[in-house]
Amino acid sequence: MPTPTDTYIENRERIQPNQTNNYDTAHGGIVMHLMDEIGAMSAMRFAGETCVTARVESLDFQRPIPRGDVAVVESWAYGAGQTSVKVRLRVDREAPRTGERERTSDSTFTFVAVDSEGRPVSVPDLVVESDRDRELRDEGLAAER
Template sequence: MPTLLDSKVESRRLVLPAQANAIRTAHGGNVLKWMEQTGSMSAMHFCSGEVITAGFDRSRFHNPIPEGDIALIDAYVYEVGTSSMTIRVRCFHENHTTGERSLTSDAKMVSVAVDEDGQSVDVPDLSVETEAGKRLQDEALNAEN
């Protein structure tokens, strides 16, 4: 049975001029795309199969990411249904010169496991075995409120 921490995925993106808006910060649409991709990778890793995005909710933007800096995106599965997985996705501004991170965006995402014909398939149960996993699950559940 996979654990919450088994599903945790991180990715980084350099904010280039082509991904920036008129005020030279990461364009929100690009940030959402990166978050959806990272969330999908977390779900794929958790269920060891293919997934489709069923929902992307409660997306919030807190702070900008300046052009030339790094977007660090993390995602993890914190709840499962029969064929669905609920994923917390967060994006951080990572200053490449200082290493400091600050939350810029977060969202709740739902993915469904599918077979090669696009039909839903069962996902494994989720195990939360460590204090770190429990803390992340609690944070995700509290973010829903």
């Protein structure tokens, strides 16, 4: 049975000129795209199946990511239903030369596990075994409130 720690992924992408808006910061759609891709990876790691996006909860853009900075996307599964996986996502802006980080966005996404014909399939139960698992699960649950 998978744990939140098993599904934790951190990915980085440097924001390029073709990913920016007229304010020279990352397009919100680009940030959402990165979150969706990494979130799906956490969901698939949890479910052991292909997962598709079913819901995005209040995606908050707290500050922009300037061109040339790095978008750091953190993702992990913190809950499960019969066929669904709840995934917590956080995005930070990271200065490439110093590593200084600042939160820019966060959300929770729900993914559904599907078979090769796109039909929903069951997912395993979430298991919490360690303090790190509890921390990740609790942060995901707190974001729902």
